[in-house]
Amino acid sequence: MSNAIDQTRRMLSLVTYLRERPGAEVAEVARAFGITERELIGDLNVLPMCGTSFRGGDLLDIDTDGERIWWHNVDDVAQPLRLAADEATALLVAARAVAGLPGLRERDRQALTRAVAKIEDAAGENAESAARIGVTFEAEGTVFADIDRALSEGRLIWLRYWSHGRGELTEREVDPIRLVTEGHTYLEGWCRTSEDRRTFRLDRIAEIKVLDEPANPPRLQPRDLSAGLVAPTADDPQVVVEVGPGGRWVAEYYTHDSAEELPDGGLRITLRSAEPAGLRTLALRLGRDGRITAPAQLAEQARTAALAALEHYRDGQV
């Protein structure tokens, strides 16, 4: 369900669109506007209540039989409207960010750059505030280009990949599914080695080969990424981390079940991880800014690792 602002915006464009297309098909118009047919019918129920004067009776005579849409008293109120500041900003910021993505195909980059110039022209002064917003997408350009090629040619990928959880380089065969960028860029694919869907961060790919073998990922529902790219499941083991004020960043970087304020300005963070052993590195990174309190075994592993590391620094060594 869209809010009133978005619906108004859409209906204003809708009347312009319908003016040029008598008898437009409901399914096609819904697709064009990126909404469901139900939402479109909702709009079409509102439009006949709209007009330039309720008292004068000159309402929009728009109706539909559920399949096609007819506007019987088309008038010239339906002109294409200028872009609002936020609309121009949303488009321009996104287009510039994508154009700056390392590894993007040159042809796409050029098309974006041309489109940006045209939108800037059309938006006039409303394009100005877009300069106040910047978004940087990071990717390893050559790795990105290889994966992009594998995706478009439908081929299998071989990777040497740094597993953060296991702390080692691993070799895998992956059927690529998509490239997702949110700050960093990630490859989502079907890992034949672990027989599961996996997400690989591009800057942790040490080596990549696009193989001749065709990719054949199993048909999967695209994963919902709204909760973050690395979304633990309820079955994953629970880990409790207590941090001081200097370790509050943990709550920003790790998807967590809860973060409880502590009296000293710190947090008690409860999170889940498919590979809790990988959180040993978190404990080591936190130093005096925090510690793992559960499971005890994990805290002990971190302590053992720290003691082993300190052995290197005993007098006379290095």
Place this chain on the structure above:
Amino acid sequence: MAIAKAERLMNLALCLMNTRRPLSKKELRESVEAYREAWQQGSEDAFNRMFERDKDDLRELGLIIDVDENALDGEIGYLARRDRNRLPEIALDAEEAAALALAARVWQQAKMSGAASGALQKLRAAGVPFAEDREHGALEPRIPGREAAFEPLLTAARDRRPVTFDYRKAGAATAEPRSVEPWALECWRGHWYLAGYDRDRGSARVFRLSRITGKVRSRAGAFTGEVPEHVDVRAVVARFAGEGATAVARVKVRSGAAYPLRQRALETRPVDADWDELDIPYGNGLGADLAEYGPDVIVIGPEDLRADVIDRLRAVAGLAEVQA
């Protein structure tokens, strides 16, 4: 039943766009059913408030509403001139349209996502040839906006309005009130940052949006500090994250271990079968990065970095008092 807001806004927009002369508030009240209802069943005040809010909403949607202070014998008149509200001619080819359609999908934040689809709808209505099928490609860039402070700061930076908010500095136990003239927002590595003029400190500052606690409040009045021509938020944030360092650290790394460190190395020399020696840029935060690898990394120097890592390891080993 109350008339839906979208219907009311739509009617106001159509009235204002369709008139050749300014319309008075009274005329609009007579023309728009929802206003008549509000006025008859509520009060003059209720209608006035509704009308003012609606005008603001339509302006947010891009409509220019001219206000003529003395149009109708001393009464204020309103109109949305067609020539001022028309989208100029814009010719995008199919490739440019496809590229824009991809870009319009990247916003994950509700307001910007709505604005981006709204822009595409306007362009489509104006005849831009977007492909009808919305098959998602295999490339999915995403701009997040989970921070509550994002939307109010975006508007404040756009309109150049000063703001106040409570801010918890990195490592601080409590938040402090800040009074800021917001210049620019930057999203880096998936997190939003604000650059602006900090009024109390009298100089430029960068804030991380996730550390803003409580509400962002808009303040009356204009900016007092000069807005720089170019604001490079990313450079400031990257420097804080340890990038662009000129100093160099020397570390030993176990063979096959710590790939992310090796990737950053300026130079790598094998020491023996078990160890390599790496030169790494020594920027902010390197101590934490090195401690993470535990016994797989040994810091040779400089001395302050070595001391920092030993100190961190002692804390984790339980040999020092932990603050948490």
